[in-house]
Amino acid sequence: xxxxxxxxxxxxxxxxxxxxxxxxxxxxxxxxxxxxxxxxxxxxxxxxxxxxxxxxxxxxxxxxxxxxxxxxxxxxxxxxxxxxxxxxxxxxxxxxxxxxxxxxxxxxxxxxxxxxxxxxxxxxxxxxxxxxxxxxxxxxxxxxxxxxxxxxxxxxxxxxxxxxxxxxxxxxxxxxxxxxxxxxxxxxxxxxxxxxxxxxxxxxxxxxxxxxxxxxxxxxxxxxxxxxxxxxxxxxxxxxxxxxxxxxxxxxxxxxxxxxxxxxxxxxxxxxxxxxxxxxxxxxxxxxxxxxxxxxxxxxxxxxxxxxxxxxxxxxxxxxxxxxxxxxxxxxxxxxxxxxxxxxxxxxxxxxxxxxxxxxxxxxxxxxxxxxxxxxxxxxxxxxxxxxxxxxxxxxxxxxxxxxxxxxxxxxxxxxxxxx
Numbered sequence: 001x002x003x004x005x006x007x008x009x010x011x012x013x014x015x016x017x018x019x020x021x022x023x024x025x026x027x028x029x030x031x032x033x034x035x036x037x038x039x040x041x042x043x044x045x046x047x048x049x050x051x052x053x054x055x056x057x058x059x060x061x062x063x064x065x066x067x068x069x070x071x072x073x074x075x076x077x078x079x080x081x082x083x084x085x086x087x088x089x090x091x092x093x094x095x096x097x098x099x100x101x102x103x104x105x106x107x108x109x110x111x112x113x114x115x116x117x118x119x120x121x122x123x124x125x126x127x128x129x130x131x132x133x134x135x136x137x138x139x140x141x142x143x144x145x146x147x148x149x150x151x152x153x154x155x156x157x158x159x160x161x162x163x164x165x166x167x168x169x170x171x172x173x174x175x176x177x178x179x180x181x182x183x184x185x186x187x188x189x190x191x192x193x194x195x196x197x198x199x200x201x202x203x204x205x206x207x208x209x210x211x212x213x214x215x216x217x218x219x220x221x222x223x224x225x226x227x228x229x230x231x232x233x234x235x236x237x238x239x240x241x242x243x244x245x246x247x248x249x250x251x252x253x254x255x256x257x258x259x260x261x262x263x264x265x266x267x268x269x270x271x272x273x274x275x276x277x278x279x280x281x282x283x284x285x286x287x288x289x290x291x292x293x294x295x296x297x298x299x300x301x302x303x304x305x306x307x308x309x310x311x312x313x314x315x316x317x318x319x320x321x322x323x324x325x326x327x328x329x330x331x332x333x334x335x336x337x338x339x340x341x342x343x344x345x346x347x348x349x350x351x352x353x354x355x356x357x358x359x360x361x362x363x364x365x366x367x368x369x370x371x372x373x374x375x376x377x378x379x380x381x382x383x384x385x386x387x388x389x390x391x392x393x394x395x396x397x398x399x400x401x402x403x404x405x406x407x408x409x410x411x412x413x414x415x416x417x418x419x420x
Contacts, residue, residue: 009193012181013121013148013200019176020120020146026175028095031142035091037169038138039084045165046080052157053130060128060154068258068317073128073155083131086385087138093384096403097144111413116406118144120202123194124387125216127208128154133162135385136205137180141170143405146179148201150191152208156184195220205400207388210315210341225400228365228391229315230260230343232373235332235358236276237349238269244370245276245348246283251372252346254287258317260389261344261376265312265322267332270296273325277301281323289319296325312339329354333361340364342391344376365391365398 007015023031042049053075060070096116103113122145126132133151140147151159159182167177183190195204198221206216210229217224234252236245252263268277273296281291281301291297292311293304304323311322312335326332336345346368347358355369366376366389376399378386383401390396396404 009183009186009190010200012178012183013197015178016121016146016148016181017200019179020118020144022176023141023146023179024097024118024120024144026144028097030173030175031095031144032091033173034141034170034175035087035138037173038134038141038166039087039091041165041169042080042084042087042134042162045161046077048161048165049075049080049158050077052161053155055157056155065128065154066318069128069154071256071258073130073158075130075158079131083134086379087134089379090138090142090384090402093142093402095142096406099403101408108417109415110417113411113413114408115411116403117409119405119407121146121148121200122405123148123150123197123201123204123222125150125152125191125194125204125206125208125212127152127212129207130155130158130162132207133159133182134166136387137163137166139385139387139402139405141175141179143402145405146176146181148181148183148194148197150183150194152184153187159184192219195222198222205387225388225390225396225404226392227388227400228260228341228343230262230389231265231313231315231339231341232261232263232344233265233267233332233336233340233346234263234373235267235326235329235336235345235347236269236272236280237329237347237351237354238271239350239354240269240272240276240348241350242276242279246280248346248348248370248372249280250283250287252374253284253289253321254319255372255374257319259374260315261373262317263321263346263373264314264316265324265335265339267335268297268323268325269329269332270325270327273297273300277323277325284321287319289321291321291323293323294325297323315341329357333358336362343389344368344373346371346373365389 099116101114163182166180171177204222206213277300291304292307298304342364344366345362345364378399387400
């Protein structure tokens with residue numbers, strides 16, 4: 001008999017599949033009780049979580065981890081409180097399982113109903129983001145799914161503690177502890193096996209660098225929901241209000257530079273450059289943003305370094321930003337089409353026609369007018385915590401909340417009908 005101390009990866013996948021069947025039948029009240037138990041366990045477990053996190057941070061610094069990844073990896077008392085609050089918010093959201101999407105009655109009397117059902121088992125591969133462990137496990141629980149998590153070596157100690165806390169919380173409320181699994185102990189080979197686990201895993205969600213996402217999309221035999229990196233742009237139109245432009249650009253870049261909805265490139269209409277470039281770049285520089293600018297922008301802010309074509313394609317995830325002066329909206333749209341990762345794009349303008357054209361022509365999961373790109377977030381959209389920001393066009397696009405973690409099935413009720 002297999003022991004709990006010697007589970008193979010296949011054992012864990014089988015247990016997750018078995019647990020998913022129980023979760024699919026769990027009542028909303030039971031799932032919400034499990035979520036409250038997780039929230040309380042996260043709050044009460046700081047004395048276990050934070051030392052494990054500090055060990056991961058020490059290893060990361062020793063191995064030259066970037067500032068952006070260090071920020072994503074870091075947990076604090078305040079961040080743990082935020083995670084617990086996010087779990088409780090998920091408990092307050094409507095349960096999507098069983099929702100009727102549409103229905104009809106056929107002329108022959110058959111009653112058709114399309115309803116939401118859980119996927120079953122969700123796999124997740126991500127890097128240095130222990131918050132994702134809590135977010136995905138909680139969203140999956142509320143939507144009736146089991147989860148298999150590959151959180152990466154950078155956060156292995158933190159994730160081991162978090163998963164243990166989650167499993168104990170589930171068990172305390174009568175839910176299967178096997179509904180949440182970590183396979184970090186199997187290393188990269190575990191990730192490879194997870195990508196090949198058709199029949200055990202129903203959908204795989206990668207979160208991390210563009211390289212990680214591309215590798216999972218390319219190699220996985222399991223269906224993938226692609227969450228993209230964020231090469232995000234803010235375009236200042238010639239009619240943009242100066243104070244609004246400063247506030248939006250600074251917030252989009254500085255509020256949390258290590259996340260995927262932080263702005264990476266600022267585009268400015270040439271007719272507004274003299275008016276907008278100096279105050280906007282001065283405000284960014286005052287917040288220690290390193291600016292990579294083209295010649296026209298550098299003429300207005302001498303402290304910027306020359307920008308390169310390679311810079312435009314980089315997700316800096318740090319206090320760095322590209323700046324380019326463009327001739328008109330057409331050139332801004334061309335630049336965005338070339339370099340965007342289709343995550344979030346924003347325009348700052350007082351011209352209604354240009355705003356509507358930007359909204360219509362930009363191909364991205366989220367397109368904004370006169371707002372910071374930092375609002376592209378499941379919590380900010382009112383969805384609770386999110387699994388990620390989907391940049392693909394099938395099934396789900398944009399912040400992925402509870403409904404995006406379900407599929408549907410058709411229910412047919414008859415009274416003896418046969419087809420002629």
